[in-house]
Amino acid sequence: xxxxxxxxxxxxxxxxxxxxxxxxxxxxxxxxxxxxxxxxxxxxxxxxxxxxxxxxxxxxxxxxxxxxxxxxxxxxxxxxxxxxxxxxxxxxxxxxxxxxxxxxxxxxxxxxxxxxxxxxxxxxxxxxxxxxxxxxxxxxxxxxxxxxxxxxxxxxxxxxxxxxxxxxxxxxxxxxxxxxxxxxxxxxxxxxxxxxx
Amino acid sequence: xxxxxxxxxxxxxxxxxxxxxxxxxxxxxxxxxxxxxxxxxxxxxxxxxxxxxxxxxxxxxxxxxxxxxxxxxxxxxxxxxxxxxxxxxxxxxxxxxxxxxxxxxxxxxxxxxxxxxxxxxxxxxxxxxxxxxxxxxxxxxxxxxxxxxxxxxxxxxxxxxxxxxxxxxxxxxxxxxxxxxxxxxxxxxxxxxxxxx
DNA sequence: GGAGGGATGCGGCGTTTTGTCGCAGGCCGG
DNA sequence: CCGGCCTGCGACAAAACGCCGCATCCCTCC
Numbered sequence: 001x002x003x004x005x006x007x008x009x010x011x012x013x014x015x016x017x018x019x020x021x022x023x024x025x026x027x028x029x030x031x032x033x034x035x036x037x038x039x040x041x042x043x044x045x046x047x048x049x050x051x052x053x054x055x056x057x058x059x060x061x062x063x064x065x066x067x068x069x070x071x072x073x074x075x076x077x078x079x080x081x082x083x084x085x086x087x088x089x090x091x092x093x094x095x096x097x098x099x100x101x102x103x104x105x106x107x108x109x110x111x112x113x114x115x116x117x118x119x120x121x122x123x124x125x126x127x128x129x130x131x132x133x134x135x136x137x138x139x140x141x142x143x144x145x146x147x148x149x150x151x152x153x154x155x156x157x158x159x160x161x162x163x164x165x166x167x168x169x170x171x172x173x174x175x176x177x178x179x180x181x182x183x184x185x186x187x188x189x190x191x192x193x194x195x196x197x
Numbered sequence: 198x199x200x201x202x203x204x205x206x207x208x209x210x211x212x213x214x215x216x217x218x219x220x221x222x223x224x225x226x227x228x229x230x231x232x233x234x235x236x237x238x239x240x241x242x243x244x245x246x247x248x249x250x251x252x253x254x255x256x257x258x259x260x261x262x263x264x265x266x267x268x269x270x271x272x273x274x275x276x277x278x279x280x281x282x283x284x285x286x287x288x289x290x291x292x293x294x295x296x297x298x299x300x301x302x303x304x305x306x307x308x309x310x311x312x313x314x315x316x317x318x319x320x321x322x323x324x325x326x327x328x329x330x331x332x333x334x335x336x337x338x339x340x341x342x343x344x345x346x347x348x349x350x351x352x353x354x355x356x357x358x359x360x361x362x363x364x365x366x367x368x369x370x371x372x373x374x375x376x377x378x379x380x381x382x383x384x385x386x387x388x389x390x391x392x393x394x
Numbered sequence: 395g396g397a398g399g400g401a402t403g404c405g406g407c408g409t410t411t412t413g414t415c416g417c418a419g420g421c422c423g424g
Numbered sequence: 425c426c427g428g429c430c431t432g433c434g435a436c437a438a439a440a441c442g443c444c445g446c447a448t449c450c451c452t453c454c
Contacts, residue, residue, distance in 0.1 A: 100342050106300045107314050110307035117304050145297045145356045147372030152345060159342045168430060175344030177413055182432070184411095365401060374442050379403070381440095 016132045018065030018093070022085070023047045024054045024078050025070045025097070030120075034068070037124035051076040055084060064089045066131050069114075071098035071105065072162070082112045095130045097122060100158030119154075120161050153188060156181070213329045215262030215290065219282070220244045221251045221275050222267045222294070224361075227317075231265070234321035248273035252281060261286045263328050266311075268295035268302065269359070279309045292327045294319055297355035316351075317358045350385060353378070 021038060025031035026049050035045045046061060048054035050073060058064075058081075067085055069078035082094055096109040101119040109117050116130040146154075156174065163170040171181040218235060222228035223246050232242045243258060245251035247270060255261075255278075264282055266275035279291055293306040298316035306314045313327040343351075353371065360367040368378040 101300055103298055103300060103303045103314055103316065106303045107307050110304050111312075115308075117300055119300065145352070145359060145370055147370075148349060148352065149372055151352050152349065155342070155345065155348050162342060166430075167432095173342055173344075175346055178431090179414075179433090180412055186432095363401075375402090376404090376443075377441055383403095 017041050017043050017128060018131060019044060020061065020063055020065050021045050022054065022057065022061070022064055022067040024049075024051070024068070024073070024081060026050060026073045027070075034124065034127070038068075038127065041124055041128060050074075051078070051081060054081050058085060058088060064092045066093045067095070068127055068131075069094065069096050071096050071109065079109055079112055079114075082109075082114060086113050093131050095127065097127070099162040100155070119158055121157065156184065160185075214238050214240050214325060215328060216241060217258065217260055217262050218242050219251065219254065219258070219261055219264040221246075221248070221265070221270070221278060223247060223270045224267075231321070231324070235265075235324065238321055238325060247271075248275070248278060251278050255282060255285060261289045263290045264292070265324055265328075266291065266293050268293050268306065276306055276309050276311075279306075279311060283310050290328050292324065294324070296359035297352075316355055318354060353381065357382075 021043050023031065023035055023038070023045050025034060025047065028049070031047055031049060035047045038045045043066075046057055048057050064085075067081070069081055071078045078096060082096075085092060085094060093115045094113060095116040095118060096114045097118050097120060098105065099120050101117060106117040116133070118126060118130050122130075156170070159173050160167070160170045163173060167181055167185070168178050171178040174181065218240050220228065220232055220235070220242050222231060222244065225246070228244055228246060232244045235242045240263075243254055245254045261282075264278070266278055268275045275293060279293075282289060282291060290312045291310060292313040292315060293311045294315050294317060295302060296317050298314060303314040313330070315323060315327050319327075353367070356370050357364070357367045360370065364378055364382070365375050368375040371378065
């Protein structure tokens, strides 16, 4: 089982599903999908689509175990919710989710109090895993660098997601030809993310 | 010309060079090179090549402003120095340097108290920048995803570094043919890292 | 000192991928 | 209804890649 990390979560599911969770995600479809997926795991999800709404929602909640914040919210930045959130619920486990993540962004999020940092696409299992695992121990860190193909593919997925699936613009952002992106996308239908709903 | 962020540090150099710095780097050549490069910036560098030596060195130092820790030290892990280091010098600015970095590793390092997380190759300017900048503010975060070519190139450099420049093994780790890696490396002599000494 | 293993650089050649056209179709606002 | 934008796809040349082989160099071990 060297690098069988095609899916993030290990076999043992820590089963520490938070009872109350705040989800900050501006995309309607993905937000609803994530909300339902988490709800299926027995978690009550309070969903906000923008920073202001999340702040208001925060004030109304009597308790909060976890929070999943999308970093990229148009003009807002999900990281700005971390401080008020932790001020009200210091024990709340916060993870940040982003379309495409960089190491610098991950450091920024962590320094602000985030527990973990995930890049899309992340399904409910990934999220629950990130909430349950303590990222401080580096035993679970990948020691082998990902293959070039894998790296490329994940990056393509992130950029594509960041551009709302627009192939033309994603190809332009990636610096490759639109035709090439088309061909590459067709070769690999969808490696993970098979979660039926 | 669009994404001209070939070099990380912005034009403004914050010039807060630490007076006393601990460098933990197991590679002799790179360690010496880094030590000299930092010393040229007016910084007294205490260099250790393994974790035990670093601990001993730590006990002898009267003061410490900053630390640069290589994460990958053969059997040891540079992250394990963070805790004792901060216990003795709570104000010390610690950054972690690694051959190939992942977001998970960056999160782990940050949660353990590191101020920033860099991937090789990082020259003295990168290191001083990372020490000076506060990674909490995300204003300086890259908003545009790197091009595929750039991503590939940097990853190749990291993997190559992680394998001590061994082209055959790096190619194997990358999942590409050795001949292909050779050809790619020849096309781009060395984008950064021109710092002559 | 010679055999062996491993890493490197490089030429060549067939195969695969990419870049770059072009064209048809779908969707939407003026 | 037209123009703009995005998509899917065919075709073809150019580039890149996989894969062979070979010569060289360095190191270790016997």
